Amino acid sequence: MGYFDMLFAPAKKKLKQFLADDVGAGDRTSALLPEKKCRAIITANENCVLAGAEEAAWLFSFQGCRVKQLKKDGAILRKGSKVLKLDGVNRKILSAERTSLNVLGRMSGVATICSKAATIAGENTKVFLTRKTMPGFNEFDKKACTFGGVFPHRKNLEEMILLKENHLAFGSIQELIAKAREKKRKGEKIEVEVRTAGQAVEAAKNNADIVMLDNFSMKSTGKAIRKVKEINQKAVVELSGGITLKNLHSYVKLKPEMISMGQLTKEAKTIDFSLEVVA
Template sequence: MDQSLRRDLRRFLAEDIGRGDITSALLSPGRIKASVIAREGCTVSGARHARELFIMGGCSARVCVGDGRSARRGNIIMDVAGPARAVLSTERTALNLMSRMSGIATMTARMVRKVGRKTAIYSTRKTAPGLRRFDKEAVVAGGGHAHRMSLDEAVLIKDNHIAAGGSMEDLIRAARRKHRRIEVEVEDIGAAVLAADCGADVILLDNFAPRQAARAVSELRRRRPRPRIEISGGITVQNIARYAGIGADMISVGSLTHSVRGIDYSLDVTG
């Protein structure tokens, strides 16, 4: 694990413990054993970070169900041992992180199963500030892809870039002089065709209804070279299979990380 991740984990612990866990300080300095248990079925993510948090707190921890693996209700995800004060002071931070990451991984896995192998599921930059690396890691654990981690990784020309800086054609030409891969977000079929004709490598169909998206895909398939096609906006677990059937190469889903339902985990003292 790299040092920047460790710094984040230490920050998470410090945020919760503050100047000290005054309730756990009431306990005698004895040692305990405990288990992290899944209270519902899920795809696990964040177990490696939870283990690191317990180690930072002065405990030992063994992962029983690793990241990317499926767990059933009642499964033991991790065994922990250490001073009672340390285990209980670390408990909430570890469970919170696992809960969020596993929630993201579980929904990603559901969507991946819905679309099959032909269409790739991607996350977006709609992540909680300070948690992007963890959120994106959870998407990958669920079988998805991370897309851009930051703005310096790829060119994606959006409507506000065009509104602020001139025409789509001018921006694509400017980008082509410096960058190899250019993606353009469009809101109608005409703009999709224009972006393709201007040489965009990826066309992002934003908030297209399924029928409109199908017509756009049909038009873009006639272009040579054919751009890759991404669909985004309003994607849910209920409609994602319909969008995938249209023939897009990629579907990006903001709700994977901006509307997370955490997985219910508990830490039970066993001895």
């Protein structure tokens, strides 16, 4: 396998576009420099879980640089850890600097907050990243979360059937689950998002594979989980809405199989990385 075989064509295409958006018609500042070969090092300026090193490395490789990845994605970094060593033409390295650091910083930020969530949740409850991501960066956020021990929910709308509140405005839970069973692919799960205990009971009675309790209070969550399991022991219960790192442990104690957290993308802090020309 080649060095970047884990990066599929769609990801490479997006990375090229990110770079093109930043460079525009040309890097006028770097064009002022005499063209010289040089070496640069990318360093983490704070503690984090690393993600996006493969993407950053590919961007510099695309620019014609020789790249050595000093740390692998998923590594726990301390401030000052060196991540990438680059050898190439100065203009090419400097033109890709900001795009690469932005991707690296965002993905590492997602991986870092996800690692905190996964540690709190432990082994019996799986934490999932939602689709609340920036358009164009969805697959990178979803990849980053895995390095933090969190699972991606649907990558896109094609991946599974999830009946949400606004879908239920156009049909009953019973009716829409029946339609979903007619259309579903082999092995595909049917999930129903519910806002009340009554809806949770209806979803369980109609054999939804996953019942998502959305924005339930702590007290009502425990009761709803018990009702769902009494009706359909095989149904998987997912909790979502208003769950944060601060209250995650309390929800985990209720023993749901899944918890999805919008906070993991909405509040991911961009990690600070820097590039320095060293030779």
